[in-house]
Amino acid sequence: MLDTTQSDTDAPPEEPRGCLYALSQPPLMIFLAVIGCLLLMASLHDLLLL
Template sequence: MLETSRGQSPAPTREPRGCLFALSQPPLMIFLAVIGVLLLLAALHDLFLL
Protein backbone atom coordinates (compact mmCIF):
# COMPACT_ATOMS: atom_id res chain seq x y z
CA MET A 1 0.00 0.00 0.00
CA LEU A 2 1.26 3.49 -0.77
CA GLU A 3 2.26 5.80 2.05
CA THR A 4 0.06 8.92 1.70
CA SER A 5 0.92 10.71 4.92
CA ARG A 6 3.57 13.39 4.98
CA GLY A 7 6.00 14.14 7.76
CA GLN A 8 4.00 17.12 8.97
CA SER A 9 0.65 17.21 10.66
CA PRO A 10 -2.04 19.12 8.72
CA ALA A 11 -2.58 22.75 9.59
CA PRO A 12 -5.47 23.23 12.03
CA THR A 13 -8.56 24.41 10.26
CA ARG A 14 -10.06 27.64 11.50
CA GLU A 15 -13.61 27.37 12.69
CA PRO A 16 -16.06 29.55 10.78
CA ARG A 17 -17.29 32.48 12.80
CA GLY A 18 -21.02 32.79 12.93
CA CYS A 19 -23.64 35.37 13.69
CA LEU A 20 -22.93 35.55 17.42
CA PHE A 21 -19.35 36.58 16.74
CA ALA A 22 -20.54 39.34 14.42
CA LEU A 23 -23.05 40.59 16.99
CA SER A 24 -20.39 40.77 19.68
CA GLN A 25 -18.39 43.42 17.84
CA PRO A 26 -18.56 46.85 19.56
CA PRO A 27 -19.12 49.00 16.41
CA LEU A 28 -22.09 46.88 15.37
CA MET A 29 -23.56 46.97 18.87
CA ILE A 30 -23.22 50.77 18.99
CA PHE A 31 -24.90 51.07 15.59
CA LEU A 32 -27.77 48.78 16.64
CA ALA A 33 -28.18 50.70 19.91
CA VAL A 34 -28.42 54.02 18.03
CA ILE A 35 -31.03 52.57 15.64
CA GLY A 36 -32.95 51.17 18.62
CA VAL A 37 -32.96 54.53 20.40
CA LEU A 38 -34.18 56.30 17.26
CA LEU A 39 -37.01 53.78 16.87
CA LEU A 40 -37.91 54.19 20.54
CA LEU A 41 -37.97 57.98 20.24
CA ALA A 42 -40.16 57.76 17.13
CA ALA A 43 -42.58 55.41 18.90
CA LEU A 44 -42.79 57.65 21.96
CA HIS A 45 -43.34 60.68 19.76
CA ASP A 46 -46.21 58.92 17.99
CA LEU A 47 -47.78 57.76 21.26
CA PHE A 48 -47.62 60.95 23.27
CA LEU A 49 -47.30 63.92 20.93
CA LEU A 50 -49.57 63.04 18.02
Protein backbone atom coordinates in the same frame (compact mmCIF):
# COMPACT_ATOMS: atom_id res chain seq x y z
CA MET B 1 0.43 9.76 -8.68
CA LEU B 2 -0.45 12.59 -6.32
CA ASP B 3 0.96 12.79 -2.82
CA THR B 4 -2.05 13.00 -0.48
CA THR B 5 -0.18 12.89 2.83
CA GLN B 6 -0.44 15.94 5.04
CA SER B 7 2.72 17.54 6.30
CA ASP B 8 3.17 18.96 9.80
CA THR B 9 3.66 22.49 8.44
CA ASP B 10 0.04 22.85 7.29
CA ALA B 11 -1.92 25.42 9.26
CA PRO B 12 -5.00 24.10 11.06
CA PRO B 13 -8.28 25.12 9.43
CA GLU B 14 -10.03 28.06 11.04
CA GLU B 15 -13.30 27.40 12.84
CA PRO B 16 -16.35 28.95 11.19
CA ARG B 17 -17.59 32.04 12.97
CA GLY B 18 -21.31 32.30 13.45
CA CYS B 19 -23.89 34.94 14.21
CA LEU B 20 -22.93 35.35 17.87
CA TYR B 21 -19.40 36.32 16.88
CA ALA B 22 -20.75 39.00 14.54
CA LEU B 23 -23.08 40.37 17.23
CA SER B 24 -20.25 40.57 19.74
CA GLN B 25 -18.40 43.19 17.71
CA PRO B 26 -18.57 46.64 19.40
CA PRO B 27 -19.18 48.76 16.24
CA LEU B 28 -22.17 46.62 15.30
CA MET B 29 -23.61 46.79 18.81
CA ILE B 30 -23.21 50.59 18.90
CA PHE B 31 -24.91 50.86 15.50
CA LEU B 32 -27.81 48.65 16.59
CA ALA B 33 -28.19 50.58 19.84
CA VAL B 34 -28.36 53.91 17.99
CA ILE B 35 -30.95 52.57 15.55
CA GLY B 36 -32.95 51.12 18.44
CA CYS B 37 -32.90 54.43 20.32
CA LEU B 38 -34.03 56.32 17.22
CA LEU B 39 -36.92 53.90 16.71
CA LEU B 40 -37.88 54.18 20.38
CA MET B 41 -37.82 57.98 20.28
CA ALA B 42 -39.93 58.02 17.10
CA SER B 43 -42.49 55.63 18.53
CA LEU B 44 -42.75 57.57 21.80
CA HIS B 45 -43.13 60.80 19.86
CA ASP B 46 -45.97 59.28 17.83
CA LEU B 47 -47.70 57.83 20.89
CA LEU B 48 -47.40 60.75 23.28
CA LEU B 49 -47.20 63.94 21.26
CA LEU B 50 -49.34 63.31 18.18
